[in-house]
Amino acid sequence: MTLAETWQALERLVDDGLCKAIGLSDVTFEKAKEIVASAKIKPAVVQVESHPYLPEWALFDFCRQHGIVLLAFAALGHGMTPNLLADPVITGIARRLGKTAAQVALAWAAQRGTAFLTTSTNPHRIRENFDISALPEDAMSEIREGIDTHVRFNAVVETGVPGFIPRAH
Numbered sequence: 001m002t003l004a005e006t007w008q009a010l011e012r013l014v015d016d017g018l019c020k021a022i023g024l025s026d027v028t029f030e031k032a033k034e035i036v037a038s039a040k041i042k043p044a045v046v047q048v049e050s051h052p053y054l055p056e057w058a059l060f061d062f063c064r065q066h067g068i069v070l071l072a073f074a075a076l077g078h079g080m081t082p083n084l085l086a087d088p089v090i091t092g093i094a095r096r097l098g099k100t101a102a103q104v105a106l107a108w109a110a111q112r113g114t115a116f117l118t119t120s121t122n123p124h125r126i127r128e129n130f131d132i133s134a135l136p137e138d139a140m141s142e143i144r145e146g147i148d149t150h151v152r153f154n155a156v157v158e159t160g161v162p163g164f165i166p167r168a169h
Helices: 004-017 028-040 055-065 088-097 099-112 123-128 137-146
Strands: 023-025 046-047 067-075
Touching: 028 055, 028 067, 046 055, 046 088, 055 067, 088 099, 088 137, 099 123, 123 137
Parallel strands: 023 046, 046 067
Antiparallel strands: none
16 A cells, blocks of 8 residues: 555544544655655644754755644654764754753744744653753754764664664774
């Protein structure tokens, strides 16, 4: 079954009143464009891995143009190597602003207009993740222009098999 056929089945669920909104997950920019072009009902959300190491700018801009929420999973890099939260650009901004690296990465996501998921079970970190504030524009630019690491931590988009990729140190 193709993604387009699956999307049509999801649209029937909406038409039948069995759900109110439908979305895409783990798709490429090209697949999202394909579905939006043929959809009777546009996706409410597109959930993909996204963080400063994988900003997905083309998909992000496309979603904004079409009124679709981009929902980022692994917004903090999932604690994998290379470690987004140890990136010198992120840690430098965090030091200047008196915030944690996680707060900077989450503020970046929120400020650019991305919804995001975090998965901490640590109560202190959960509270910290709610304590984000707007970054100065120079910090937003520094992240966009100063980070040249490009890493996908979860291979599901390429392989169709969910799971984070262990990397050698």
